Amino acid sequence: xxxxxxxxxxxxxxxxxxxxxxxxxxxxxxxxxxxxxxxxxxxxxxxxxxxxxxxxxxxxxxxxxxxxxxxxxxxxxxxxxxxxxxxxxxxxxxxxxxxxxxxxxxxxxxxxxxxxxxxxxxxxxxxxxxxxxxxxxxxxxxxxxxxxxxxxxxxxxxxxxxxxxxxxxxxxxxxxxxxxxxxxxxxxxxxxxxxxxxxxxxxxxxxxxxxxxxxxxxxxxxxxxxxxxxxxxxxxxxxxxxxxxxxxxxxxxxxxxxxxxxxxxxxxxxxxxxxxxxxxxxxxxxxxxxxxxxxxxxxxxxxxxxxxxxxxxxxxxxxxxxxxxxxxxxxxxxxxxxxxxxxxxxxxxxxxxxxxxxxxxxxxxxxxxxxxxxxxxxxxxxxxxxxxxxxxxxxxxxxxxxxxxxxxxxxxxxxxxxxxxxxxxxxxxxxxxxxxxxxxxxxxxxxxx
Ligand SMILES: Cc1cc2nc3c(=O)[nH]c(=O)nc-3n(C[C@H](O)[C@H](O)[C@H](O)COP(=O)(O)OP(=O)(O)OC[C@H]3O[C@@H](n4cnc5c(N)ncnc54)[C@H](O)[C@@H]3O)c2cc1C
Numbered sequence: 321x322x323x324x325x326x327x328x329x330x331x332x333x334x335x336x337x338x339x340x341x342x343x344x345x346x347x348x349x350x351x352x353x354x355x356x357x358x359x360x361x362x363x364x365x366x367x368x369x370x371x372x373x374x375x376x377x378x379x380x381x382x383x384x385x386x387x388x389x390x391x392x393x394x395x396x397x398x399x400x401x402x403x404x405x406x407x408x409x410x411x412x413x414x415x416x417x418x419x420x421x422x423x424x425x426x427x428x429x430x431x432x433x434x435x436x437x438x439x440x441x442x443x444x445x446x447x448x449x450x451x452x453x454x455x456x457x458x459x460x461x462x463x464x465x466x467x468x469x470x471x472x473x474x475x476x477x478x479x480x481x482x483x484x485x486x487x488x489x490x491x492x493x494x495x496x497x498x499x500x501x502x503x504x505x506x507x508x509x510x511x512x513x514x515x516x517x518x519x520x521x522x523x524x525x526x527x528x529x530x531x532x533x534x535x536x537x538x539x540x541x542x543x544x545x546x547x548x549x550x551x552x553x554x555x556x557x558x559x560x561x562x563x564x565x566x567x568x569x570x571x572x573x574x575x576x577x578x579x580x581x582x583x584x585x586x587x588x589x590x591x592x593x594x595x596x597x598x599x600x601x602x603x604x605x606x607x608x609x610x611x612x613x614x615x616x617x618x619x620x621x622x623x624x625x626x627x628x629x630x631x632x633x634x635x636x637x638x639x640x641x642x643x644x645x646x647x648x649x650x651x652x653x654x655x656x657x658x659x660x661x662x663x664x665x666x667x668x669x670x671x672x673x674x675x676x677x678x679x680x681x682x683x684x685x686x687x688x689x690x691x692x693x694x695x696x697x698x699x700x701x702x703x704x705x706x707x708x709x710x711x712x713x714x715x716x717x718x719x720x721x722x723x724x725x726x727x728x729x730x731x732x733x734x735x736x737x738x739x740x741x742x743x744x745x746x747x748x749x750x751x752x753x754x755x756x757x758x759x760x761x762x763x764x765x766x767x768x769x
Pocket of ligand 1: 706
């Protein structure tokens with residue numbers, strides 16, 4: 321009988337397995353996909369390593385994460401996100417950058433909304449007010465007509481949790497923002513890029529772990545002696561404990577016997593999966609250079625100053641780090657727009673993206689070499705979305721799911737972190753805790769047998 325079975329080889333699963341192995345436990349990691357990393361995956365078939373999911377190590381200065389030093393020790397090379405130039409362009413005249421006055425209005429609005437969320441979030445956290453949606457908090461504070469309100473809410477709600485501000489809890493965002501310096505214009509200032517790919521760096525931490533790929537878990541049955549983990553093909557593993565790291569969307573594909581207590585089901589319902597979409601396009605020539613302040617050979621983040629959810633573009637993607645590669649551009653968008661692009665398929669999405677870029681970067685469509693790489697987190701049956709959000713009034717679900725069932729079954733993953741949900745290091749910390757607790761429980765059960 322194994323000590324610990326870990327379901328999933330994303331950040332939480334890798335951390336759980338490392339923790340349990342470090343306590344001399346016998347471990348098996350079962351991963352449904354044919355690769356490790358989960359939502360942190362670097363696609364090396366693109367001209368430049370392309371992270372379909374997580375790519376920035378976030379909050380590294382404001383939170384003393386355990387993952388960051390581990391990645392650094394393993395040799396991950398980074399550079400600060402704040403060194404990337406940011407172009408805010410005026411959609412009414414997209415050939416020009418927004419002037420200083422417009423930028424000041426945006427940043428002042430940002431500070432106002434973040435301040436409002438912090439103030440109202442603190443009151444909710446202290447039990448002095450009920451939790452309401454982010455959109456409602458902003459409306460009640462009389463900020464409904466603040467310039468760039470929708471863009472600012474996108475940069476907060478949609479970028480962080482992948483869901484519209486009407487559906488995201490103010491308390492959830494407050495607990496996240498407490499650890500992020502404001503303003504948190506994407507990418508957050510205290511974030512580090514990993515040019516070789518954050519997925520590549522994470523995968524290195526899984527070296528030597530007992531991981532079985534393409535091994536979806538169909539069901540988990542508990543009895544007085546331990547757990548039986550049934551695989552899709554009918555094979556079974558016996559273990560004293562199990563740590564399940566599937567996302568709050570994907571966990572529904574696993575059958576539990578006996579059924580999960582109703583409050584666990586409620587907790588998964590309270591944490592629906594938002595979405596985020598990324599696509600990389602490659603180009604012949606240098607269609608971005610000299611436009612909107614983009615210098616040849618340097619990456620630039622371009623965001624349109626529009627009052628509707630819209631994509632952000634990283635043009636000349638990693639041009640400095642990969643000077644021999646063709647010019648690449650990465651688009652990022654979230655929430656309903658992410659779902660729309662994903663549903664369109666990569667080629668149709670690429671054409672739509674190019675049409676939007678034609679005005680700020682004339683000739684970009686001509687220069688596209690026809691290649692596109694795109695994420696598909698919503699349609700992937702083992703993620704069913706990109707990022708967990710918390711419904712207003714339901715934030716306690718993140719903590720609820722941390723409680724083990726009968727010292728046999730633990731859940732782990734980014735969704736269980738209160739301050740760093742939707743971040744790689746939140747997933748890592750959650751996996752480390754669950755793996756350690758499961759290993760301890762297994763040792764105890766062994767010595768009592
Ligand atoms: C587009 C996008 C951009 C992001 N950007 C950032 C960023 O810049 N910085 C950052 O810190 N975070 C970012 N994130 C968030 C980050 O990727 C996640 O928080 C983190 O990777 C989640 O790790 P996890 O282990 O909790 O879950 P997952 O990575 O989802 O791992 C769970 C694993 O379980 C497996 N699994 C599911 N069901 C089964 C089953 N039945 N049997 C076996 N295995 C199963 C899955 O295949 C998966 O590998 C981003 C996410 C997205 C989608």
